Amino acid sequence: MKPRTSLLFLMAAGLSACGGGGAPASGSSHLSVAATAVPHAEILEVVKPILEKEGVQLDIKVFNDYVQPNDQVVQKQIDVNYFQTEPYLSAYNKDRGTQLVTLVGVHIEPFGAYSRRFKSLDALPQGADVVIPNDPSNNSRALILLDKAGLITLKDASNPLSTLRDITSNPKQLKFRELDSAMLPRVLDQVDLALINTNYALDAGLDPTKDALAIESRDSPYVNFLVGRADEKDDPRVLKLEKALTSPEVKAFIESKYKGAVVPAF
Known part of the structure; x- marks a missing residue:
């Protein structure tokens, strides 16, 4: 083997052994989700390893306002978001002429x-x-x-x-x-x-x-939903996220972590 060929071979082997610097495993796919920091992003961190086992790498984008998470999903900069109630979404859609939809209800935050x-x-x-x-x-x-x-x-x-x-x-x-x-x-x-x-x-x-x-009482109708575009309803990545967000692991985390300040809606 010529010296230059040998060097290229060793470099390629080294990259392969390192897993490309932490790149997702073969066959995995990415899903981005916008969320506010507490409790939404915290709940999504619990979901992250669950999805990894399903071949989905969850990319959590944290926002401190209620407008950009919807705007960026509409603009297809982010796949889905998790921060809002259905009345808020309805008002946003009416004001902006958009058609975002609720995908699954996850929790209630008594106001x-x-x-x-x-x-x-x-x-x-x-x-x-x-x-x-x-x-x-x-x-x-x-x-x-x-x-x-x-x-x-x-x-x-x-x-x-x-x-x-x-x-x-x-x-x-x-x-x-x-x-x-x-x-x-x-x-x-x-x-x-x-x-x-x-x-x-x-x-x-x-x-x-x-x-x-x-x-508000624990039976508040203001459920926080996972929200996305209508064409994402049957996306396998989104369906996996819906299932994970309503899993026993997430329910147990919400009840243990927030002790009534946040209540599971499932």
Whole structure:
């Protein structure tokens, strides 16, 4: 064997032995999924080794907002996402003229009301400063929770798209401000009350089961779904992800890790 040929042979053999620097095993395929950090990305990390055994390499992309995960799935930059409820998705599709679909329901995050200044909702003063999410779905979700807690009255508390205009009674004259959901934990020290999605509450170190002054019941209809494009419903990679997300391993992880702050929906 000539010296140059010998060197090339040894280089090729070395690369083969190293597995191409950690490349996926032969026959595996990739699937990208957008998620918010807590609890979605944490749950997906549990799913990752399950999928590897099924020949699917899961690529988790973490986002801190609720818009880009959908935008990037629509644009086919990412395959699927896992962060949202069906009412939120419906509002997004209506606003953007898109047709993303729910694929499988995984968990429920009971929505909560938090305060650093007061220990109960009864202690809120007249004209209290209250911040709520600015997206249609979570905006109404916050108002419905306040209605059930007796702080306000809505025209129809069963309407999943209630708005501030639907408040018919506000005895404490609460002053509402609407902010991006991700901003709410950051302003908690600056306001009297903040209505915060559980994923952002957990990310900020809050314990919904202990810190929330009011919280949705465990039978909340706001299930968090795996979401994708309609043409992905029969994609074998996506079907494997759906099965893994609703597996006994994931259910046990959710119950053990979040202790009621996040509840399995299956």
